[in-house]
Amino acid sequence: MPQMAPLNWLAxxxxxxxxxxIFNVMNYFSFFQTPKSKKFKTSIKKINWKW
Incomplete structure (x- = not known):
């Protein structure tokens, strides 16, 4: 596109x-991050598979 040649491509x-x-930074900081202080207890269920 030679019509746009004087526009200084580096600029x-x-x-x-x-x-x-700037768009990515604004999207990253646009919501409130909740602190992960709650520890969820994961219950491990042992399942005996009977094949």
Missing amino acids: LFTLFIMIFL
Whole structure:
């Protein structure tokens, strides 16, 4: 696309990378992370398979 040649491709690449990184950071921090202080007790059930 020679029409867009004067736009300095390195500046456009850095602009898109920065937009991508800002978008990902905003999505990561947009929800409240609940602390994992609760310990769930996993009950292990032994199943005797009778083949």
